[in-house]
Amino acid sequence: MSLPNLWHHRRVAEGSAKACWICYKPSTSVLITPDNKDFFYICVGHLKDSGFCQPDADEVAAATARKKKEELDRExxxxxxxxxxxxxxxxEKRKEKEKEKDKDKDIDSKKQEEEEDKADEKAKDEKIKELSKSKENAQADDGPRIFILNKNFHQMRIDKIRNAEIAKRNRERLKNPANFPSVPSGDL
Structure with a gap:
């Protein structure tokens, strides 16, 4: 059986936590193949271990996209x-000017200040919209986490599947009475 060495990281509910394949501690993280043929529970700490698996090259690009998104949020x-x-x-400046100037002269300056405020607010809104659009693009790039197991751990998964198939075949053979030898029928 050919099992691709490409694993997607998924999360399950806390109530569905099962033992980690490596350390047997309860874990809600699951690595699953894209074709859903094999899966196993794994701790998040093991996913960070370079001796166990490495993120896919596309995943590294997604991580940089997440960093860019965080920078945009800060900006x-x-x-x-x-x-x-x-x-x-x-x-504050308006309040000071109001105190200093007469009410007649103040009406013209208030109109100018309101126009300036509107222009500043429009500029701010445009910047925020621009940054939000690039932020949405960064979020669209955020896909599932993809890992590649090291060859020893991948071989262990293949062996486990192969042994399960052999055990299943043996159980089926034992259930079929035609596979057993028949009782001798001749005179002794």
């Missing part, structure tokens, strides 16, 4: 904070 937060600080400063 969005930074822009929001800057905008809030800027608008707070403008409000």
């Amino acid at each position: 969005i937060e930074k822009i929001k904070k800057e905008y809030e600080e800027k608008s707070a400063r403008k409000r």
